[in-house]
Amino acid sequence: MEDFEPTIVAFCCHYCAYGAADLAGSMRLEYPTNIRIIRLPCSGKVTPVFLLRAFEKGADGVYVAGCLEGDCHFIHGNLVAKPRVNYTKKLIQEVGLEPERLEMFNMSAAMGPRFAEVAKEFTERIRQLGPSPLNKKKRKTNEAA
Amino acid sequence: MVIGKRKPFEEILKMIEPYKKIMVLGCGGCVTVCLTGGHDEVRVLSSQLRMARDKDGNQLEIIEKTIERQCDPEYLDQVQDLVPQVEAVLSMACGAGVQFMAERYQATPVFPALDTTFVGGSLKEGYYVERCQTCGQCKLAYTGGICPIARCSKSLLNGPCGGSTNGKCEIDPEVDCAWQLIIDRLTNLGMMDKYEQILDIVDWRTNRDGGPRKMIREDFQR
Missing domain, CATH: 3.40.50.2300 (Response regulator)
Structure with missing residues (x-):
C-alpha cells in the first residue's frame, strides 16, 4: 500500500483551474505527478457520465476544479457542476466506491499555489483510501507481468 | 408526460x-x-x-x-x-x-x-409533479383547469373536506389543497357558478376499474 501511486483525473475549467495549473508550473511549484488534467471549457460541462467513465477507465480518484463561486466565466457553470458532483458521489457509492474518491474544488486562475495544494491534498487522500476496488485485479495482473 | x-x-x-x-x-x-x-x-x-x-x-x-x-x-x-x-x-x-x-x-x-x-409535468428542471390520473373523464372544464381527481388526496369532486387548512392538505403541509386552488382560480376568473354545479358520481370504469383500456382511431385502421 505504501508504494501505491494513485491515478487521479482532474477535470479543470479553462478559465480558472487550468490557468492555475499553468501558473503553478510557471512558479516552479511542485505537485504530485499523479494528476491527469482534462481541460473543460467550464466546470459546468461535467456530467455524471464523464466522472463515472473516469473511474471506469481506472482512475483511483477524480476531482472537478471550477471557478470560485460567483466568479464563473459563464455565470453559473460551477454551480451546475457542484450538485452534479454530489449526485455522482451517490452513484459511485452505489457501485461500492468511497464517495471521498470524488470531489469538487473552487479556485481562481491566480491561485497557482492553491492548485498545487489541492493536488497534494487530494493525492494524499486517495493514497490513504488505497487503490480503487475496480483496479485491484488489474494491478495484480501488472505485478504478475 | x-x-x-x-x-x-x-x-x-x-x-x-x-x-x-x-x-x-x-x-x-x-x-x-x-x-x-x-x-x-x-x-x-x-x-x-x-x-x-x-x-x-x-x-x-x-x-x-x-x-x-x-x-x-x-x-x-x-x-x-x-x-x-x-x-x-x-x-x-x-x-x-x-x-x-x-x-x-x-x-x-x-x-x-x-x-x-x-403522469405529470416539470415545475422546473429536475422537479416533477403529478397532474393527471388518466381517469378517462376529464373534469377540468368544471374545476378551473385544476384536477381534483389527481390533486385532491381524496379525489373529491364537490368541494374540499374538513382537512383543508390554510390552503394545505392534511396529509402533508407541503401539499396544496386542490379545492382551495380550484376555488381561488374560479373566483379570479369570475366563474364561481361552476362550483355550484354538482358533479355526478364518477363512473370509474373509464379509469382502471373497467380493465385495460384502448383507444382506436378508426380512420387509421387498415
Missing part, C-alpha cells in the same frame, strides 16, 4: 445477475425529458453496472442504445439486429415501453430499470 424513477441500484443488479451480456435500452420519449431513462441515463447506469460487476470479478458486457420511443413497434425494429446478440434487455422506458419490448422480442427476457410513477 409519463414520469419514471430509477429502481434502486441493488434491485437492478440482482435482475441481471445471471447474464454476461445485456443491452441497456433507453427511450427518447417521456423518460428522456424527466431525466430518468434517456441517452445520458443509459450511459450512467451502464457505467455503474459494469463497475459493480467488475469489482466482483464478474465482468458484464453492455450494448448501450437509445431509440426514439419504446411504445411504438416501428422504433422497436431498430434494435432487431442487436437483441439476438444479448442474453437480456434492461429497458429504461416506462412500463408501457418495457411491455412493448417484451412483446416484440419473445425470445429475450426484458427487465425494467425504472418504476413508472405518474
Whole structure:
C-alpha cells in the first residue's frame, strides 16, 4: 500500500483551474505527478457520465476544479457542476466506491499555489483510501507481468 | 408526460445477475425529458453496472442504445439486429415501453430499470409533479383547469373536506389543497357558478376499474 501511486483525473475549467495549473508550473511549484488534467471549457460541462467513465477507465480518484463561486466565466457553470458532483458521489457509492474518491474544488486562475495544494491534498487522500476496488485485479495482473 | 424513477441500484443488479451480456435500452420519449431513462441515463447506469460487476470479478458486457420511443413497434425494429446478440434487455422506458419490448422480442427476457410513477409535468428542471390520473373523464372544464381527481388526496369532486387548512392538505403541509386552488382560480376568473354545479358520481370504469383500456382511431385502421 505504501508504494501505491494513485491515478487521479482532474477535470479543470479553462478559465480558472487550468490557468492555475499553468501558473503553478510557471512558479516552479511542485505537485504530485499523479494528476491527469482534462481541460473543460467550464466546470459546468461535467456530467455524471464523464466522472463515472473516469473511474471506469481506472482512475483511483477524480476531482472537478471550477471557478470560485460567483466568479464563473459563464455565470453559473460551477454551480451546475457542484450538485452534479454530489449526485455522482451517490452513484459511485452505489457501485461500492468511497464517495471521498470524488470531489469538487473552487479556485481562481491566480491561485497557482492553491492548485498545487489541492493536488497534494487530494493525492494524499486517495493514497490513504488505497487503490480503487475496480483496479485491484488489474494491478495484480501488472505485478504478475 | 409519463414520469419514471430509477429502481434502486441493488434491485437492478440482482435482475441481471445471471447474464454476461445485456443491452441497456433507453427511450427518447417521456423518460428522456424527466431525466430518468434517456441517452445520458443509459450511459450512467451502464457505467455503474459494469463497475459493480467488475469489482466482483464478474465482468458484464453492455450494448448501450437509445431509440426514439419504446411504445411504438416501428422504433422497436431498430434494435432487431442487436437483441439476438444479448442474453437480456434492461429497458429504461416506462412500463408501457418495457411491455412493448417484451412483446416484440419473445425470445429475450426484458427487465425494467425504472418504476413508472405518474403522469405529470416539470415545475422546473429536475422537479416533477403529478397532474393527471388518466381517469378517462376529464373534469377540468368544471374545476378551473385544476384536477381534483389527481390533486385532491381524496379525489373529491364537490368541494374540499374538513382537512383543508390554510390552503394545505392534511396529509402533508407541503401539499396544496386542490379545492382551495380550484376555488381561488374560479373566483379570479369570475366563474364561481361552476362550483355550484354538482358533479355526478364518477363512473370509474373509464379509469382502471373497467380493465385495460384502448383507444382506436378508426380512420387509421387498415
